[in-house]
Amino acid sequence: MGDKKILKLNSSGRSPWYHADGTVTKSYVIGVAGGSASGKTSVAERILKNLNVPWVVIVSMDSFYNVLSPEQSKLAHENNFNFDHPNAFDYNALYDSLYKLKHGKSVNIPIYDFSLHARSEKTTTIYGANVIIFEGIYGLYDKKIRDLMDLKLFVDTDADIRLARRLQRDIAERGRDLEGVLQQYTRFVKPAFDDHIQPTVKYADVIIPRGLENVVAIDLITKHVQRELTERKMHLRWDLANTPVEDEVPPDVLVLPETNQIKGMHTILRDKNTPRDEFVFYAERLSTIIVEAAFNLLPFEKTTVTTPVDAEYEGMVFRKQLCGVSILRAGGTMETGLRRVHSDAVIGKLLIQTDPSTGEPQLHYCKLPDNVKDHQVVLMDATIGTGAAGLMAIRVLLDHDVPEDQIIFTVFIATPVGLNVIAKAFPRVKIVTSMVDPVLSKETLYIEPGIGNFGDRYFGTEDD
Numbered sequence: 001m002g003d004k005k006i007l008k009l010n011s012s013g014r015s016p017w018y019h020a021d022g023t024v025t026k027s028y029v030i031g032v033a034g035g036s037a038s039g040k041t042s043v044a045e046r047i048l049k050n051l052n053v054p055w056v057v058i059v060s061m062d063s064f065y066n067v068l069s070p071e072q073s074k075l076a077h078e079n080n081f082n083f084d085h086p087n088a089f090d091y092n093a094l095y096d097s098l099y100k101l102k103h104g105k106s107v108n109i110p111i112y113d114f115s116l117h118a119r120s121e122k123t124t125t126i127y128g129a130n131v132i133i134f135e136g137i138y139g140l141y142d143k144k145i146r147d148l149m150d151l152k153l154f155v156d157t158d159a160d161i162r163l164a165r166r167l168q169r170d171i172a173e174r175g176r177d178l179e180g181v182l183q184q185y186t187r188f189v190k191p192a193f194d195d196h197i198q199p200t201v202k203y204a205d206v207i208i209p210r211g212l213e214n215v216v217a218i219d220l221i222t223k224h225v226q227r228e229l230t231e232r233k234m235h236l237r238w239d240l241a242n243t244p245v246e247d248e249v250p251p252d253v254l255v256l257p258e259t260n261q262i263k264g265m266h267t268i269l270r271d272k273n274t275p276r277d278e279f280v281f282y283a284e285r286l287s288t289i290i291v292e293a294a295f296n297l298l299p300f301e302k303t304t305v306t307t308p309v310d311a312e313y314e315g316m317v318f319r320k321q322l323c324g325v326s327i328l329r330a331g332g333t334m335e336t337g338l339r340r341v342h343s344d345a346v347i348g349k350l351l352i353q354t355d356p357s358t359g360e361p362q363l364h365y366c367k368l369p370d371n372v373k374d375h376q377v378v379l380m381d382a383t384i385g386t387g388a389a390g391l392m393a394i395r396v397l398l399d400h401d402v403p404e405d406q407i408i409f410t411v412f413i414a415t416p417v418g419l420n421v422i423a424k425a426f427p428r429v430k431i432v433t434s435m436v437d438p439v440l441s442k443e444t445l446y447i448e449p450g451i452g453n454f455g456d457r458y459f460g461t462e463d464d
Ligand SMILES: Nc1ncnc2c1ncn2[C@@H]1O[C@H](COP(=O)(O)OP(=O)(O)O)[C@@H](O)[C@H]1O
Pocket: 034, 035, 036, 037, 038, 039, 040, 041, 042, 043, 165, 166, 169, 210, 211, 212, 213
């Protein structure tokens, strides 16, 4: 079994947008170059904040410094290694990572430790992105890397201010002393800037004089990127205040017919006074019906069997492998239903937690069978509210090479807004829900009338 643990994702989310013809809307890549301590990292962070769109990541060139030999490491600790020469970086690894990210694949980015002059043990896993902000002194140096960029920026800050800031920062944050910073600066940093970094300004689309202070330039850049994202239809937000509300259920979503039986089960499940054992019974009964409906969408083949009276019966058989993937915890409530319908199904699990204040999802745990791509996947959650957790779960499945049309997403309740978010991003994923609830509260992100916290009611953890 493939077992990945993602400790913390230090970005504001992720996912490129997949189309019905299998093509991907590539991530929007912004390159930020400039001298050391010109404000590249600060500008990248400010753009990320001001953009206010989901799934923006910053990739720093520092993560791609070449690994030093013991001799080079010794020189580095004596401030005698040239970290400012263009050859100090691994451009191939950098290109591979940016290319993968731009095309919706996940990457592990090393985290650099300036005190050790080495990559730390930790890496950050990034699952694709809408916007990638790539920053570093040689951000615009390599042609192949430049060609991945949609927007190229150069931060232009006076040399004396750069030196003053570098002194302060490197002493406070990078374990250096005054003498060492000055020695490194005069010997390597300044000449490299003049000879190699400053000349890359010619590749920039926009020069930002004074970096972070230049509020007007940052504002113009932010607006430009937002416009570009809107044109590429990558403007979906988790902040529902700015999300256009869509009342219509997308045409391809399968909503179970509202029979008395379904309505009766919903009545029991939605009633806050329903005791837990009854809740569990009806949740499992309803999940069985939902999974049965999902099964009808799976590919069956014709087959012939012989009956006990030696007659032939022309029937249908499901020959594919089935994997149920529950979005923990609430998706686990559908597992019994899945097993009742198909006892051979293997189960995968994703722990995705949504920040209640922003509605933004984070992937914390991922356990999927190694060959998940060869399975028909029934993705299970209790509800689709904003659609954020579902989007991330689908993104993770695609990243494990599960074709989009091999995924069926099953839930008890969905909102029109969440259904639209998912259907637009992943039009070939089939969605099955037993009911659609009209309201998703913009304040609390609760579904109304809703069922309450499905996981808590099912697992009996309401008082935890
Ligand atoms: N406009 C600014 N005013 C004051 N300090 C700044 C400004 N911009 C950046 N800094 C500080 O200067 C240092 C260098 O900025 P940073 O963004 O790390 O530059 P770079 O990534 O280009 O090396 C950091 O300590 C940062 O907090």
